[in-house]
Amino acid sequence: MSVSSYVTAGSVDDVLAALAGGARPVAGGTDLVVGARSGKSSLPESLVAIHRVAELRGVRVSADGLRLGALASHEAICENEEIQARYSALADACTIVGSHATRAQGTIGGNLMNASPAMETGGPLICLGATVTLRSAAGERTIGLADLFTGPGKTVAEPGELLISVDVPAPAAGTGSAYLRLEYRRQMEIAVVGASALVTVDGGKVTDARIAMTALAPTIRHVPEAEAALIGSDGGPAAIEAAGEAVAAASSPISDVRGSAGYRRAMAAVIAGRAIEQALARARA
């Protein structure tokens, strides 16, 4: 039950050595410690605290794209003006995660590796074409974020692997993005339904689109049928509605205390449609 080993890592190498020995990483604690307290899963026997590792920090925006260190907090991301302007869906997501304390302490690495199908940041980053870099004592690999998730709470990461950074290519000119969730309250929500949209417009036409759905399937994933409904269209109401319907059709929601599957499916179309509208408005602005 109790934690028998705890080290504070000073470098990535320290972390990888600890992971190789079976430790689990802890950064902001917002998922790991809460999970243990609420009885969902006990704390791991061996922990490596990674919050002091300087190499894992930082939010860097360049002409080529965005690099987020695993320790980048939701607060640091959503307060970054360049992210707000060019990677809007990600800023939207980080702005509404938990409370101001969750946003200050919770990290992008922790959020992604927790692999909740209801997480806010996953959909936007998938739409933005993010890749994640995983490193272990044996080496490093970079994979598309969409390929990271395999199921609720499950990723392709091996036990010895640490998420080092998230890289996002710069969106093309004429691109706008947005993330929206169905909110019963304005704050302190867990997405019942969430949708991310990224669209590129050129003249009157939608030339590219990425649509992802959140809390509607065992993992967050993009919806090619919705994207097809938009690409080549004028981005008008009919295309938006068709894309929203495609999201609903692709969803496989569950019924639970937060809502029935039928309600979730209906809301998938509504929320996806609104996310697309907002992304289009931003693309055209």
Next chain:
Amino acid sequence: MTAVEEPRAAAFVRPDGKEKVTGAGRYTADLNLTGQLVAKFRYADHTHARILRIDTARARALPGVLAVVTHEDVPDVLYGGMVKDRRLFAKEKVRFEGDIVAGVAATTAEIAECAAALIEVDYEPLPAITDFEASMGEGSALVHDDWESYEADDALLRDGNRLGYSTIVKGDAAAAMASADVVVKSRFVTDPVQGVPIEPRAVIAQWQGDKVTVWTSTQVPYAARGGIAHTLQIPESNVRVIVPLLGGGFGAKCDFHFEGHVAALARAARRPVKLVFSRREEFFAVGHRREGMVIELETGARADGTLLARRGRLVLDKGAYCGEGGFFAQMAAMHALGPYKIETADIESSLNYSTNQPSSSIRAPTAPQVCWALEQHMDELAEALGMDPIDLRRHTLIEEGTVTATGQKLERIAMKETLEKAVELIGYGQELPEDEAIGVAVGWWPCFAASSGAYVKLNGDGSGTIITGAQENGTGAVMAMPKFVAEELGMQPEDFSILYQDTDAAPSDMGSCGSQTTFNSGRAVIAAAVDLREQLLDAASDKLEAARDDLELVGGAVRVKGSPEKTVTIADLAGSGTFHGKGSGEPPEGPPAEPAEGCVGRLGLESFHAPQLIAHAARVRVDRATGVVRVLQVAAAHDCGRILNRLGADGQVYGGVVMGIGQALSEGTQLDAEGRHRNAHLTDYKLVTASDAPQIDVAWIETDTPGAGPKGSKGVGEPPCVPTAGAIANAIAKVIGSRVRSLPMTPERVWDASP
């Protein structure tokens, strides 16, 4: 009759404030005693089952375990409010998810938890009885096989799973209904709701010889003392209950709860024992939630809106045990009448056992749900009549001189004035966006007269101490006592300290329930101050050689009227003798009522003592595509008599309205088929946050209602959460064009109801 417009600057700052903002104040969970053990409970493994065997051997053998207690270790007695139907530790049967089979005291929480899990309990599972409407039907299995043997109040009219039954009958409702121009009929269902004080409950018990001291987070220390004494079969004089700062209650901490279990564990372990609930336990294990209900209403009216007949059928989920909620059937029936003039009535109300969590008083018990249903029903009637809902209420609300359906002749009250004020504050009739609307609801709530007692003593330096049995739950009602005393004695409120929340110090008191602290405890404190004043006048009369009638108490001194040089300070008098006043005051008589012979299940609620009247108006925005509702503004107008502390009274309304919004939109306990909680945590039992709380405009209509409490006050704490959900429901219905008939009105339910 005037609306009070007192500036906030005149407000009074609570004496317990500094310790609360600095973190110095101690709540029960903040206390620790030398040698203290940790208590954990073994809860029922089924919601309904016969217990075949309990074996505690393995738990007792675990190192660090100092006591394991079951029904075998405590006296074989039943306890409860109007029905004694419960044991501290389950014996023959478990009857809900939170029934306690055993308690463990151990050196650490981990060991106690482990030991609780090691207790072996064999059961014969029985079918859960979750449908409280069906549970009173012929042939339904019984929650309490021995119900007939229980000690109980005969007026409850118990029968099998029906713990309480009450009717209100006036005239020939069937004939009047048949003669009506318009008849509307509605059915509503409500989910159970939780009190959710932010402080989870905590209890510490320590024995010294035959006497036990219990520190506990209760709203009712004297009831807690009585419960401990009864369940452990010891005299009340051997039980001292102390309440440190209390982190909110809202009714959930009324009643005797876990003090007996912890005292039994401490006695068995010969150590102090501390229990602190987790938030999950605070949801499922407390025998104290707002009850689910089925509410069927039928009203017949003349074309001009006159209410000719009201029929009602109410079914309330009592859950597994009576607790102190035995009076709910009659209270709900009174709210099915509502504050309206009705010519005939035929209302029946049943309070039924089930194997769900027990229901008991939560802030204005039964009223918010019935009011939510009735006020929607009244709007439906207005629509059927082609009348504006405000005009219908103007025509039908009670006023001075009204004789209610239970035969109470109402004296001076300001029901209609609260309606007009709420309508004015919200700007009823204004142009609104198509997704917004304003809804209005009204309600009522009685004062509860009860005995209380207090002492006021002077210290040698002329300062004073007030000793009251009143319990402070956060409202600040007790904090007003120094003001009352100072006014009687010509002194300053700052001259007085308050000793409260210690059953060994003060006379018995009902506790912080029923909005009664100012009404009853305030009256006692004033009587004690008057007693003390008489003693001071006697002493000053000797000292100043002046006639008693010529003396007055002003500015901390007794002086001869018209001769300010002939003065003796209270400090001088105090040094010369022992002065202590005591008082209880006479509880005012309740107003008479003459209910028809057919009215049964009468528990004294057929007349409402000094009724408090409430009108709320809510402006909401509905997202039709999702069903998400945002409350943008609430106007709340109350007749609670004279307002003695505007800051405190306003605070009750702000908090009550926001609680009402939660009840309206997001707060509901969801149970599975076995009656277990599915959302016993704050992630999915959603309280209103600061970002969802709206602008709230508060107005007080001050009236002098006969039979009111000290200085013309009534009560303030409970009414603010009564009509909010009804007002919101009526606003939602205007936007979506149909009715949401389940409470809470979650986004999915609003979306489902939308045409």
Next chain:
Amino acid sequence: MKVATTLTVNEIAYPVELDPGTNLLAAVRDVIGLTGSKEGCDDSECGACMMLLDGKPVNSCSYLALQAEGSEITTVEGLATGEKLAPLQAAFLSEGGVQCGFCTPGMLISATALLDQNPSPSEDEVRIALSGNLCRCTGYDGIIKAVLSVANAV
């Protein structure tokens, strides 16, 4: 297993030995003995345990105490200067922001974090910033007024 460390709370360094699984709230309340911060839930929903960690708000119940080594921790007990209440503390009292008081320590910490970061917030910004702190008594009205009154006075 106990780990020796030093936690700095309200500018005082406390040498402590902690099980690594101990959360910051338990360390501060049970080991260091400052009980102002409260425990109101088990899933980071109520905010009663809120502290500042190097000036940023943290739900201390969900943060491992050992991770706070080397950081400045501020609790409600650290807000006043001697007997003199901080402006937010005084405003909570005068505006009716305190009833039962159980949420008050966390509320004050959240409000302190907000005003440090944004000295003149709008009412909506205050409401958003305090949404991680549940209050059941006040309807938030007195609390919001208190924070705005201090913000406007700055």
